[in-house]
Amino acid sequence: MLLYWFLPLIWCFPVFRYWSEIEEHYNTRSGARSNVSSIDNFFKHNEGYHWIHHRYPSIPFHQLPQAHAALTPANTDVSVGFLHTYQQMCRELPSDLSPHPQLGPGGLRG
Numbered sequence: 718m719l720l721y722w723f724l725p726l727i728w729c730f731p732v733f734r735y736w737s738e739i740e741e742h743y744n745t746r747s748g749a750r751s752n753v754s755s756i757d758n759f760f761k762h763n764e765g766y767h768w769i770h771h772r773y774p775s776i777p778f779h780q781l782p783q784a785h786a787a788l789t790p791a792n793t794d795v796s797v798g799f800l801h802t803y804q805q806m807c808r809e810l811p812s813d814l815s816p817h818p819q820l821g822p823g824g825l826r827g
Contacts, residue, residue: 741767744806750794751785752802758782768793 741750752758752765764770766781769789776784789795796802 740802740806744808744810745794746810747790747793750796750802750805751789752796752798753782753785754796754798757798768795 740752742748747768749768749771751768754765758765763778763781766785769776769781769785773784773788794805796805
């Protein structure tokens with residue numbers, strides 16, 4: 718019985734977390750990508766509202782959708798599902814990217 722719990726803990730979980738970090742941060746204009754898929758966020762307790770969570774970590778998970786709608790700048794990376802996330806990960810970012818003043822290459826500031 719311990720094998721069914723311990724093996725996924727030391728092998729599967731780190732692999733899933735690694736790919737989750739890639740999905741949330743790779744090739745983003747703003748340092749973090751939000752996935753606003755309602756089905757995904759229902760099962761993951763609004764984990765997809767990633768940018769607003771990084772900016773304001775004290776907001777409870779059940780208030781993240783309202784905070785995202787009110788506080789997220791227009792030029793952050795927002796996807797609506799896995800395929801849209803994949804398209805964003807494959808795009809080529811322009812070199813003259815002019816982000817929101819709080820944002821920039823390399824992550825969130827302030």
